[in-house]
Amino acid sequence: MLKFFEQEARYPRREDVPKAAVDYVVGQVKVDGGLFAAYDFASRQATNHRSQIREFYGFREPTVADEDKLIFWLGRDMCPVETSRERLRAALLARCREERMEPPTPKQVERLVGAAEAMFEREFTTVTMERLPVAAVTALQELIKVPDPDPNGEGDGRDGGGAGMRSFLQELKEDPGPLQLETLLAEIGKLERVKAIGLPETLFEGTSEKVVEAWRARAMRMYPSDFAAAPPRVCMTLLAALCWVRKTEMIDGLVELLIQLVHKISVRAEKKVENEISTEFRRVHGKHGILARLAQAALDLPEELVRTAIYPVVGADTLTDIVAEAKANEKAFNARVRTKLRGSYSRHYRRGLPKLLRALVFRCNNAAFQPVMDALKLLDRYDGSEAVFYDGAELVPLEHVVPEDWQEAVVDERGRVERIPYELCVLVALRKAIRRREIWAEGAKIWRNPDDDLPADFDDNRDVHYEALVKPRDPAAFIADLQRRHTAALDRLNTAMRKGTAGGVKITRKKGEPWISVPPIDKQEEPASLKALKQEISHRWGVIDLLDVLKDVAHVTGYTAAFTSVASRTITDPAVLQRRLLLCLYGLGTNVGIKRVADGVAAAAVPGTRSTTRRRCAVPAGCSSTVTTCARRSARWSTPPSPYATSGYGGRVPRARRTRASSAPGRPTS
Template identity: 35%
Template sequence: MSSGLHLSDQELRLVNSNKKPDSKLGFSILLKFLQLRGYFPQDHHDVPLEVVSNIADQLDINGKLFKKYDIGSRSCRNHKAQIKKFLGFRDITKPDYTALNKWLCKELSFEHGINDFVSEANNRLLKLKIVASNQDQIIRTAKSSLNSCEDAFFNKIHRKIPKRSKSAIDEILSANSELSLTEIKSDPGKVGIESLIKESKKLAVLREIDLPDSLFTQSISKKHLIKLKRRLSSESLHEITRHPPNIKYSLFAAFTHVRIQEITDGLVDLLIQIIHKIGARAENKVTKELVRDFKKVRNKDSIFCRVAEAAVSNPKGKVEQVIFPVANENVLKDIVKELKATGPFYRYKVQNVMRASYVHHYRKMVPVILDCLDFCSNNSRHKPVIDGIELIKIYQDSTKQMYSDSDDVPINGVVKNEWMSFVLQGNRINRANYELALLDSLRSRLRCKEIWVPGSFKYCNPDEDLPQDFHKKRVAYFDKLKLDLDPKVFVKDLENQMRSSLTKLNQQMPNNDSVKIHNKKGGWISVSPLVAQEEPPNILNLKRDVMANWPMTNLLDILKETELRVGFTEKFETVGVRERMGKETLQRRLLLSLFGLGTNMGLKRVCTTTSMENFQDLSYIKKKFINRDNLRNAISSVANAIFDIRMADIWGEGSTACASDSKKFGSWDQNLMTEWHIRYGGRGVMIYWHVEKKSTCIYSQLKACSSSEVASMIEGILKHNTAMEIDKNYVDSHGQSEVAFAFCHLLGFKLMPRLKAINRQKLYLPGTGESGNYKNLKEVLTRPIRWDLIVNQYDEMIKHIAALKLGFADAETILKRFTRNNLKHPTYLAFCELGKAIKTIFLCEYLGSMELRREINEGLNVVENWNSANGFLFFGKNSEIASNCIADQEISILALHLLQISMVYVNTIMIQQVLATPQWNDIMTKEDYRALTPLIYTHINPYGSFHLDMGKRIALAA
């Protein structure tokens, strides 16, 4: 709006005809508001403060006078009439509303929200120079148009749904249904056969509806289908059955379409985790048995040598007379136990335990899986696994232990080398052992999407994740990604960068006291730890002043103040199409609900502090308004508000650097998300945060403990949806890999990790025969980069980058195929080579610059500080996420994110207000500003108010 706020000479002459300063200012604001938005403001709060300030400066009038201007007065109405005449606007009429309604229905679709309809309506009226008396009329017209679009869509879908499908839907909604609607809506339970069977029943029930494959093809986006599914999921059975037939059947069809994909994903996840569970449990059991009596024997080679010499010198003697004198009997027993605990014997014992577990319990999952899921592959190399699955189908009702000699049993490409001796028993193939080996191969190929499942979303055809028109629009895609069209030019530039970086580091090394390169273990890098910086002198006093000015500020009041300034509750749209609740009531209930969820106290606890709302009220708000998309939009609005209010002289210019890291939260474990954490111990989930340098968290994700941090890092950079532009991202060792370096470079930002195993890092060469050019680095130099791999696979690499950047698929879906399970994939090899080159350039900078190492360390410290505040705010239920519903788990974490970023927003204002006082003039030093953070909470009371009244007693019997 600021670009059109300049008052022309003609406009200034009109404005100056109004004598009083407040009238001049009010008249000017009304004029510009109508000129730019097409309607008049109904209240002072409708006008942004920066607009008031801009126009006031042009008129040389104090902006505070705008509050004295009465928008509802007679003089204001006269001003509006003058402005309309001056700009050529006319008042809206009934035919205008009718025409506007038709135009909105023609131009917009059901997928657009009410805000889009209102915005387009205002733009249309502005273009026609028609002004409505108030925005309520426009909103009513927009809602009417949206309802018309919805009815048209539902009628269209309803006509396509066959009668048999409607009958099946009615059966599910009836009291006699095999599975209740609540069960169909629920997430999978804990990993196990029971959960798998339950999910297969859900899938079978929904597939019996038998919707046409083309029902939603090109008529609605997947994103809006999910919204429709969310809408039906929020409704009770009574609410669903009350809908008119066109709405009921269309909504349930959308629900079914999405739910089949989700259940299929869940089944594949269960299959992958069950196969892993069989192996992990067997390994644990065998390890415990062997370790119990295990004792490592030293100098085994010397003992074996003495035994061999004794045996050769007296081959016909007795063991107790020849062997035991040179090797103690107990020592030999320990050697036998040690050898059994390692090597082939250990693997064979694990496989036997796996077989026993599989045959007696887990084998009954195979018919369930084969009935529910189909497996496909686009690569002929994986066809043997598909053929093996078909063979299992043929034999699934057989009691034979071995396959027949006449059967063509696929072995190559199915049975790994370590399984071969276990599967082949003489010239025969054991069925159960073969099934175990095949399931192990199937798991690894499903994880990297070399084998995919029709009807799934996460495990769908990998070709569908990529832009199908890439080769036709190659130039356009390269232009969007700002990358060189010619791979040779791209490679040549990287070669030059590598040579430059290696040369610079080679020259620095003799004078680099903090980095040493040793020749032990084939090359060893040692980096001196950073010296801790001194505590800045004034930060503690600043915190004391904040505490003195705002002592024990209630956390709920902080959330409320953020809402009153930012208005983030406007982002919470209902999952339905209409809501009759008053704006103030909705705002109050949303704040209470978000506070209860963000502190993990729950909605019931929040209700005990207020008599105005009850649990049912807040539960309704959570069900209809609080979901992942609305929370993310609210978080983005608060983050952008922080960037807007920051004073550059205090916080510095806008940051383009971000740090990301994860934190473990405890959670209930009867679901597929919660896992046992191998590093931290205990069951839980991981929350991956993206925090910029001044403690504003721009993105958060709920992840399983074993999920890829690299995928999470890229996902947050691409989807944070704030005004911040990121050109570098700090991570720890778990957030980086060679493939990650390649992806980040092609996506246009720098990956900057703090490497834990810096001693084992190697530097790659840009070309053959160049190691002599870098004599100070020779111990850590390795082979040259294979540039030909990058050149040959350049287009394929960019196709995957385009899929990420333009939203065809998420980062985890794309990166699944580039893991060690897929080592022979040519595109994976090319990404690895590119990553090695980029990582070498980074390592040269990292080793040569202590300032860079400190910058990365400071960035990651900001994330650690953010993590430390999580426990302060998320204090309820021992900080454990008390839900098995994955959607509820995500909502809890996003509500915490919103609560914490609101605290940062209010603290930013408080700190700026304190530093504006005279006593702080010229006190702050450069080091103080460096350490300044708005993530402080010593002045905040997260629990509520406590009043002690000694005269009031609890009503107890004497």
């Protein structure tokens, strides 16, 4: 107990003391090891021992005033920046150690942490409510108003309407749909409606992002009826956090959609042109025979000069014609790609560009990309105009915006700039700049200002941060070192390929360009320890269905208690709650569904089971995916705990008794 208190600043329980430590102390003091097993940690003697240890290390027992100070410290300093209860408990114990106080019992720790969280929640919701304008409060209240359900639709009305009516709250929680223009327009509409709520920019100023994210996650699992049942301050804070975080996520999603859509229309245009010209006749007469003779001559006379070996077989004029044809085909190919791009953009995607530029606000910190920003402003000024060309008096940025091979498609022979191809060039340049983080979106998180990713004291302590990164401050030195390492790596690759020791890496061509091809990694040999572990598990327990394991372990260890509720309290009996969680686990893991599982039990259990699903943490993704592999069989939830859970190691465990599945899929047997 003395050494444990010295290390952990708390008194140990019997299970906290490892056997190795007991054996070591027994060897030091020369006593019987059975004395520790017979020691009563709840006896008066143990109380005296704890008092002596406390006095020896200069600790004191906490008073009621100390507990109030701990609650205030947790609620004021820790809860605004930390949401994990485990870390809050650790912080509380560390604080007690600093104050030389005897740490509270586990139950007291839970009570103190809960009181601190309640204090912080009261202060946080009060401050948030005071910062919300009246108009914003009214708009947030409109979110939880359930529309009249469709008389022909189905549903219980808890999700914000029937099949034919969907509330904006339900749409707000949904992620973007498939990659298409309609998805882009739908996300723009959602973003505009969230902005119309009018949340102030300083709403969550001074609050950690983790705290706001936690309130957003809590709101995502709630229905309109749950918001209505919550206290007004809590309800408004939940809705404000949901809208605040979702607005940032939607801005990031729109930027992602922009990047992917620009790439999509470019790739689709190239594929269409490639498919069209693949069947066309594009060759010099007899070119296949010429190329065959050319290759044969090169093989027969590898040491001869080109003029001596090749020209007698294929004349110089014929080779010149083949080269000219290839260049003409490449030029025609690029022209046809531009035509396809223009047609696809002008007929379909162009109608979403003005709305996107109004919804997103782009910023730039690099003067080299200012032409792209000027081009975006030009596009915004011509929004709604039906002119084909830009006005001659306009200063249209072309450098760093329009590629060289697009110049003739954008600028006609009279020097006029056509709008449609220019807009395409602007979108492509914008996509490249965003991916390089040279242009960023205001209000985003992923695509935010890259300067915000730097430490707050970066400018003042630049030397310290560069030293931590092991990078030079001089950009020229950094570039020179990078070039040196790249050159050395390419030299090693070149040497290995020449000697045939590159492991299958070779130089090929992809779309006419040189390409380094890396073969897939061969299947590695299974580690001997893992193979031995599998054999031992199979020998001891045989093949056990995963559903049996999950159910039996739940009965023995009670791991379902780790599923915490998003509500402020829980009044359901723990045994009933465990059974409902196991049913939910079965329904989610087997893809049977919660409602179909609930159909196998009493009708009164239907709302309770569905409520448990939405109020408890979701089953981890890995658990659901592995459960699916063996779950499409009969239900086994009434089986008593298997002997393997308590019998220790040794021998094959008999299989648990199974029951025949009923007619309803997933119906439990008890």
